[in-house]
Amino acid sequence: MTRRVQILVALVLTALWGAGIYVGHANGHLRFLDRLEATLTDWRTQVRGVQAPPDLVTIVAIDDTVVKRGGSYPLPRADLARVVDTIVQFKPKVVAIDLLLVDRSAAIGDATLASTLATGPMVLAAAAIFPSASETVAPSSQGPLAVLPQAERFLLPLPAFADHAEVGVVNVATGQSGSPLSVPMLFRTHDKVELSFPLRVATRALDKPLTIAPDRLMLGDRAVPTDSDFALPITYYGPRRTIRTVSAQSIFDGTLNRAAIENRIVVIGASVAGGGDFYPTPFDSLMPGVEVISTAITHLVAGDGITRDHKVHIIDALTAILLPVLLVGLLAWRRSALGIVAAAVVMIAWAGLNLFAFTHGLWLNAATTLAATVPPVAVFAGVQLWAGGRKAQYLTAKSRSLAQFQAPAVQEWLARDPDFLAKPVRQDAAVVFIDLSGFTALSERTDPDALRDILNAFHARIDTAATACGGIVTGFLGDGAMILFGLPGAMPDDAARALKCAIELHRSVDRWIASLPPAIGDQLGFKIGAHCGPIVASRLGGSHQHITATGDTVNVANRLMEVAAQNGAQLALSDTLLDAADYLGDPDSTLRGPLRTQVRGRSGTVAVWFWRDESKPGASAANAEITG
Numbered sequence: 303m304t305r306r307v308q309i310l311v312a313l314v315l316t317a318l319w320g321a322g323i324y325v326g327h328a329n330g331h332l333r334f335l336d337r338l339e340a341t342l343t344d345w346r347t348q349v350r351g352v353q354a355p356p357d358l359v360t361i362v363a364i365d366d367t368v369v370k371r372g373g374s375y376p377l378p379r380a381d382l383a384r385v386v387d388t389i390v391q392f393k394p395k396v397v398a399i400d401l402l403l404v405d406r407s408a409a410i411g412d413a414t415l416a417s418t419l420a421t422g423p424m425v426l427a428a429a430a431i432f433p434s435a436s437e438t439v440a441p442s443s444q445g446p447l448a449v450l451p452q453a454e455r456f457l458l459p460l461p462a463f464a465d466h467a468e469v470g471v472v473n474v475a476t477g478q479s480g481s482p483l484s485v486p487m488l489f490r491t492h493d494k495v496e497l498s499f500p501l502r503v504a505t506r507a508l509d510k511p512l513t514i515a516p517d518r519l520m521l522g523d524r525a526v527p528t529d530s531d532f533a534l535p536i537t538y539y540g541p542r543r544t545i546r547t548v549s550a551q552s553i554f555d556g557t558l559n560r561a562a563i564e565n566r567i568v569v570i571g572a573s574v575a576g577g578g579d580f581y582p583t584p585f586d587s588l589m590p591g592v593e594v595i596s597t598a599i600t601h602l603v604a605g606d607g608i609t610r611d612h613k614v615h616i617i618d619a620l621t622a623i624l625l626p627v628l629l630v631g632l633l634a635w636r637r638s639a640l641g642i643v644a645a646a647v648v649m650i651a652w653a654g655l656n657l658f659a660f661t662h663g664l665w666l667n668a669a670t671t672l673a674a675t676v677p678p679v680a681v682f683a684g685v686q687l688w689a690g691g692r693k694a695q696y697l698t699a700k701s702r703s704l705a706q707f708q709a710p711a712v713q714e715w716l717a718r719d720p721d722f723l724a725k726p727v728r729q730d731a732a733v734v735f736i737d738l739s740g741f742t743a744l745s746e747r748t749d750p751d752a753l754r755d756i757l758n759a760f761h762a763r764i765d766t767a768a769t770a771c772g773g774i775v776t777g778f779l780g781d782g783a784m785i786l787f788g789l790p791g792a793m794p795d796d797a798a799r800a801l802k803c804a805i806e807l808h809r810s811v812d813r814w815i816a817s818l819p820p821a822i823g824d825q826l827g828f829k830i831g832a833h834c835g836p837i838v839a840s841r842l843g844g845s846h847q848h849i850t851a852t853g854d855t856v857n858v859a860n861r862l863m864e865v866a867a868q869n870g871a872q873l874a875l876s877d878t879l880l881d882a883a884d885y886l887g888d889p890d891s892t893l894r895g896p897l898r899t900q901v902r903g904r905s906g907t908v909a910v911w912f913w914r915d916e917s918k919p920g921a922s923a924a925n926a927e928i929t930g
Contacts, residue, residue: 309634312682316630320623320674327670328615334842339669340481343537343660344584346668350661352540352585356604358507359596360562361547362389363573364401368550375574375868376401379411381554383418385570388553390422392563398425398503398599400472400571400592403459416462424467425502429457430489431905450490450532451475470502474581474594475533480779481582484533485598487519487526500534500595504602507567517612526602527611535610535665536597541585542573545596567603569596576739576829576867578902587781588742610665618667622674625652629679645679722790723841723849731788731851732800732834732879733859734773736764736807738781739827739867748822756822757781763810771803776849784860786851789839797834797882801875804832805891808873809915831862833876858908861901865910869897877909890917 326332362385369375377385382401389397403426406412419426430453451473458469471489474482487498497505497512501519505512510522519526528534539545550570552558571592572579579591601607625648632644652671659666738760745753764783768775773785785803787796808830815823835855842850858876866874877896887893895911 309631312630312634312678313627316626316678316682317623319678320626321619323674324619324622324670327673332673335669335673337842338672339667340483342668343483343665344481346657346660347537347584349657350537352544355539355545355597355600356606357546358603359545359567359569359600360394361545361592361596362550362553362568362570363547363590363592364550364571365573366575368554369574371551371554375572377550379407379415382570383411383415385550385553386415386424387418387421388558389563389568389570390418392558392560394422394563394566394568396423396425396503396506396567398427398499398567398569398595399467400427400499400569400595402427402429402457402472403463404429404457406460412460412462416466419463419466423506425499425506426459426463426467426469427472427499428459428469428496429903430471430473430496431455431457431903450488450495451486453489453491455491456489456496468502468506469496470499471496472499472591472595474591474598476581481584482536482594484529484535485595486531486533487528488514488532498598500598500602503567503569503599507599507603521602524605526605526607527609529610530612530615534598534601535608536594536601537608537665538583538585538589538597539600541583542589542593544585545593545600547573547593567599569599571595575743576864578861578864606663608660608663608665614664614666618670621652621666621671625671626675626678629675630682633679633682642683649675723839726838726840728836728838729788730792730796730835731786731837731839731855732796732832732882733787733837733851733856734785734800734804734807734830734832735860735863736783736785736811736828736830737779737863739829740825741781744822744825752822756818759814760811763814764807767803767807767810771799771806773799773803774849776851784851784856786837786839786849787834788837789849797879798884800832800834801879801883801885804830804873804875805913805915808913809917812872812915828872829863829866830873831859831864831866832874832879833859833862834879834882854904857903858901861903862908862910865897865899865901865908866912869912871912871914873913875911875913877911880911891915 323332327335364375364377364385368377372378372381382399386397386399403415430451432451433454453471456471458464459467471486473486473489475484475486476482485498485500487501489496489498501512505521508521510524513520514532515525517530518528519532526534546562548558548562569592571590573590573592580588581591581594583589583594629645629648632648633641635641635644653668656666656668656671741756744756748756760781761778761783764778764785765775768785771787773787774789776784776786785800787793787800787803793799808828811828815826815828817823818826833855835853835858837851837853837855839849839851862874862876866872875893880893892914893911894914896909897912898907898909900907
């Protein structure tokens with residue numbers, strides 16, 4: 303073929319590649335791009351910087367100060383009624399309670415709260431329960447509402463409370479990085495559609511009718527652009543407490559400022575350390591869920607949210623096709639450094655334009671464009687280099703850059719089987735989660751170099767325990783980690799090794815914290831959860847891949863850390879794990895349990911045991927038994 307024909311073929315193939323990448327991602331097949339987009343979104347948000355939010359919302363936080371005062375969490379209903387009653391007296395626009403009032407408590411407390419809810423404009427939180435770990439969208443021809451997240455059922459407030467308030471679903475949509483990037487505005491089951499909690503609050507605060515259009519929501523005559531599944535994209539104003547926040551303790555102390563409540567939207571929610579309702583965001587590794595919800599409410603009421611609607615998706619599609627075609631054309635036009643420089647200038651201009659659009663309220667997808675652009679441009683550039691006699695050097699460098707995996711322990715398996723976990727595998731495994739408590743508070747007043755040394759020491763102990771017991775650390779999550787037992791294949795002693803790892807971690811981390819200076823060690827604690835059962839093992843990522851596991855087993859192991867913290871323990875073990883490990887105990891420890899309890903986000907109950915180390919000096923031999 304002549305050079306012109308070769309270039310024409312290259313341009314056509316590049317356009318087809320870009321179109322295929324966009325269509326594949328739009329149809330949910332290229333999930334690794336979601337993680338890349340989440341990372342790029344965090345970076346763009348940080349570049350944009352902290353912004354002052356519209357001063358419309360006040361968060362009344364049930365924080366550690368309140369819990370220390372009352373001695374328990376969740377807050378007793380009578381105390382919650384007092385909080386609500388005080389707020390209502392200051393005449394807010396609406397009171398939104400971001401707490402799941404789904405269980406009965408003391409009759410007097412419930413009756414008091416129910417009567418209090420009737421005194422003002424209220425919105426209560428409900429939760430959508432999904433049949434799997436992720437929200438699903440089932441194909442349907444039932445019009446625009448067919449794309450809504452389909453829940454198995456809704457966990458609604460008790461009728462005694464719901465009779466005096468409106469109810470909205472409080473779930474958020476997290477990306478693969480764990481950071482909430484959008485909040486679904488509508489949810490459905492097989493027979494009904496429910497509004498989200500932020501949408502209920504905004505509709506009540508604005509006192510305007512809600513209309514659901516095919517590609518957007520209408521609050522009165524104002525359009526609220528949403529994504530294709532009626533999700534509201536959110537961007538964060540700054541770290542936690544950027545939105546005005548007051549402690550509920552000010553109500554009990556009688557020091558609540560009326561100006562913080564009057565004629566404002568008031569959101570009551572939990573920010574208790576160890577409560578579990580926290581998310582990583584670009585500015586903060588632990589953002590309370592109530593502030594995520596309040597961000598969405600502010601976007602809806604102020605109309606300052608970022609736009610990512612069908613028009614933006616059209617721009618994304620055109621960019622995914624035209625940008626790589628332009629770059630390949632520039633490289634073909636000049637088979638020299640001039641062509642490379644011209645292509646680099648175009649890429650820099652695109653990156654600058656993308657960042658400019660994001661900082662001005664337009665969310666253009668960066669990951670899809672990069673996936674559509676980088677491979678064909680790299681391939682074409684490689685061919686150009688090969689034609690110039692530099693093929694070997696280029697391929698060597700590219701091979702080095704692509705041979706990156708997060709977990710070194712899997713290198714041997716991948717050397718034997720390059721397709722290991724290329725497709726998800728369902729199997730049994732054991733999972734251990736560990737999280738360092740108090741680290742966020744410590745980081746506010748500790749030198750960054752010292753913090754890095756603390757994390758390094760903590761991670762080293764996790765890695766040592768995991769390696770010694772034959773597990774792999776699938777990822778360090780800042781001040782925590784997940785350890786998996788069962789790869790490359792399930793083994794009969796996975797549960798026993800996971801139990802051994804959890805116990806050794808407990809003892810190692812406990813000794814390490816005790817060895818720290820009191821100013822640091824007194825601020826730190828830890829919690830561990832361990833469970834076993836079926837998982838889905840897979841590997842995620844593009845040029846940088848890592849092993850991960852998902853499923854109910856992983857979620858339960860994670861939530862057991864919350865159960866441990868709520869019951870004054872450091873290590874919570876599921877009854878399933880203990881049975882599988884055939885654990886008979888040892889003289890240097892005690893078990894108390896079983897406690898049959900619910901874990902957040904899961905129907906049914908789990909039998910939980912709490913392990914206590916009796917080998918360290920001063921440990922009490924007495925340990926009351928918990929039955930459930």
